[in-house]
Amino acid sequence: MNQDELFKKLIAHSKEYGYIFPSSEIYDGLSAVYDYGQYGSELKNNIKRYWWEAMVRLNENIVGIDAAIFMHPRTWEASGHVGAFNDPLIDNKDSKKRYRADVLLEEHIAKLEEKVEKEVEKGRRKFGETFDEAQFRATNPNVQRNVAKADEVRRRMVDALTGNDLEAVRQLILDCEIVCPISGTRNWTEVRQFNLMFETKIGSVSDESSTIYLRPETAQGIFVNFLNVQKTGRMKIPFGIAQVGKAFRNEIVARQFIFRMREFEQMEMQFFVRPGEEMKWYEYWKAARIKWHRALGMGDENYRYHDHDKLAHYANAACDIEFNFPFGFKELEGIHSRTDFDLGNHQKFSGRKLQYFDPETNESYVPYVVETSVGVDRLVLSVLANSYCEEKVQKDGEEGGERVVLRIPAPIAPVKLAVLPLVKKDGLPEKAREVLSELRCDFNCQYDEKDSIGKRYRRQDAIGTPFCITVDHQSLEDNTVTIRYRDSMEQERVAINAVRGIMDEKVSLRSLLNKL
Ligand code: GAP
Numbered sequence: 361m362n363q364d365e366l367f368k369k370l371i372a373h374s375k376e377y378g379y380i381f382p383s384s385e386i387y388d389g390l391s392a393v394y395d396y397g398q399y400g401s402e403l404k405n406n407i408k409r410y411w412w413e414a415m416v417r418l419n420e421n422i423v424g425i426d427a428a429i430f431m432h433p434r435t436w437e438a439s440g441h442v443g444a445f446n447d448p449l450i451d452n453k454d455s456k457k458r459y460r461a462d463v464l465l466e467e468h469i470a471k472l473e474e475k476v477e478k479e480v481e482k483g484r485r486k487f488g489e490t491f492d493e494a495q496f497r498a499t500n501p502n503v504q505r506n507v508a509k510a511d512e513v514r515r516r517m518v519d520a521l522t523g524n525d526l527e528a529v530r531q532l533i534l535d536c537e538i539v540c541p542i543s544g545t546r547n548w549t550e551v552r553q554f555n556l557m558f559e560t561k562i563g564s565v566s567d568e569s570s571t572i573y574l575r576p577e578t579a580q581g582i583f584v585n586f587l588n589v590q591k592t593g594r595m596k597i598p599f600g601i602a603q604v605g606k607a608f609r610n611e612i613v614a615r616q617f618i619f620r621m622r623e624f625e626q627m628e629m630q631f632f633v634r635p636g637e638e639m640k641w642y643e644y645w646k647a648a649r650i651k652w653h654r655a656l657g658m659g660d661e662n663y664r665y666h667d668h669d670k671l672a673h674y675a676n677a678a679c680d681i682e683f684n685f686p687f688g689f690k691e692l693e694g695i696h697s698r699t700d701f702d703l704g705n706h707q708k709f710s711g712r713k714l715q716y717f718d719p720e721t722n723e724s725y726v727p728y729v730v731e732t733s734v735g736v737d738r739l740v741l742s743v744l745a746n747s748y749c750e751e752k753v754q755k756d757g758e759e760g761g762e763r764v765v766l767r768i769p770a771p772i773a774p775v776k777l778a779v780l781p782l783v784k785k786d787g788l789p790e791k792a793r794e795v796l797s798e799l800r801c802d803f804n805c806q807y808d809e810k811d812s813i814g815k816r817y818r819r820q821d822a823i824g825t826p827f828c829i830t831v832d833h834q835s836l837e838d839n840t841v842t843i844r845y846r847d848s849m850e851q852e853r854v855a856i857n858a859v860r861g862i863m864d865e866k867v868s869l870r871s872l873l874n875k876l
Pocket residue numbers: 576577578579609611618619620621622624625626628691692693694731733734735736737738
């Protein structure tokens with residue numbers, strides 16, 4: 361199955377099995393807005409808990425808050441979002457499709473880089489054991505030509521975007537001979553800036569002064585509360601403030617399912633440090649965050665760093681942690697060194713001092729900030745994409761045929777275990793309910809007695825339940841059950857009173873947090 365097919369199947373599966381539905385679907389949905397169903401919301405909650413505990417519980421110097429979505433409109437002037445939170449957009453006159461100009465250019469660069477990697481692979485196959493990759497990259501004319509082209513396009517793009525020179529952005533698209541994927545033509549409009557913030561009105565009088573914004577990032581709720589938290593929590597620098605919450609962006613190109621949404625959720629942490637120490641902490645958080653992702657066990661090779669070519673208006677260093685999605689490596693999390701831009705500007709715009717008195721240096725200063733920012737929805741997508749698997753079943757004790765299984769890491773799986781009486785008679789359902797009542801306060805469990813045991817296993821596989829506890833006739837005699845493992849389909853007989861301990865070890869978040 362190619363990655364395109366996998367992605368389509370994943371979207372269909374997410375809907376069919378109660379993970380993710382298009383928003384207001386009975387009215388034909390709303391573009392780039394999605395609802396999480398009964399399993400999707402459990403998965404999301406588990407991911408959020410994993411993040412929160414890793415941040416707030418494991419770090420003595422990080423605390424969590426929950427700020428409002430609505431903020432004073434001056435917030436967004438100070439943060440630079442009113443003036444600069446724009447995407448450059450361009451339309452194709454023939455297809456009438458709208459694109460982000462920077463994304464068209466980045467995709468063009470990615471294609472050139474792909475050509476380079478293909479050429480290197482060709483060389484590797486041709487020369488076998490004697491292949492010297494460094495020398496090949498330095499001397500092969502095709503590689504050199506495409507590397508030079510990619511570098512040149514990147515340089516011109518960064519210059520044009522940094523200088524807000526929209527005509528130069530358009531010219532670069534024309535020079536690169538980029539065509540619209542729908543119409544296949546190069547009939548492009550001018551490039552225009554488009555602000556991504558959603559506006560709404562507050563109060564009963566609707567005029568200019570009542571315009572407020574739905575927050576496009578949760579971070580500003582942290583900045584405006586910097587002193588509140590520092591003073592009430594008696595926090596000493598370096599310290600962090602964490603938050604999980606909704607953010608809203610009127611994305612121009614909203615596609616790829618829940619990868620780019622108009623309403624989404626972020627988990628952000630602002631780490632306040634001494635000026636001059638930000639690079640040390642930037643490196644620290646880069647390493648800590650990729651470790652957090654990799655602890656999920658979805659393949660270390662599926663994560664990589666990508667340094668930003670063009671820095672956001674607030675950053676002096678920035679990188680993404682990218683994940684290998686079905687549509688390629690794309691941003692999962694951003695790590696940004698935001699300098700004193702935000703606190704400094706809030707100080708200016710509000711007229712309130714936002715400084716920290718450092719008892720060690722006897723100085724007052726506006727702290728610098730290193731931010732980690734990850735999208736909950738992108739994490740959900742990474743987990744689902746990595747988990748989805750179709751396979752043939754050839755296992756003793758299992759019905760043959762095909763199964764679709766979501767191999768979700770057990771500590772974040774929505775349903776941890778299903779309790780299943782082998783048959784719906786002979787006192788097995790009663791015994792199974794006894795087992796269930798022993799476990800359901802500790803774990804999210806399901807009980808199912810309908811259909812054959814094979815069909816029930818398939819249903820649990822499809823929603824990613826890592827363990828099935830089967831109650832059979834032997835259970836009535838010796839108080840044992842079998843644990844059936846989702847991934848291997850192996851079964852193990854254990855005493856009923858040992859089940860809770862075994863499950864706890866396998867599904868508790870502790871197993872992830874201990875790896876950090
Ligand atoms: N406070 C910094 C900030 O918001 P960002 O790189 O714009 O930085 C951080 O966003 C993270 O939020 C991204 O890495 C991504 O995971 C998530 N995110 C951003 N826009 C999104 C969207 N439209 N849909 C889903 N997730 C999004």
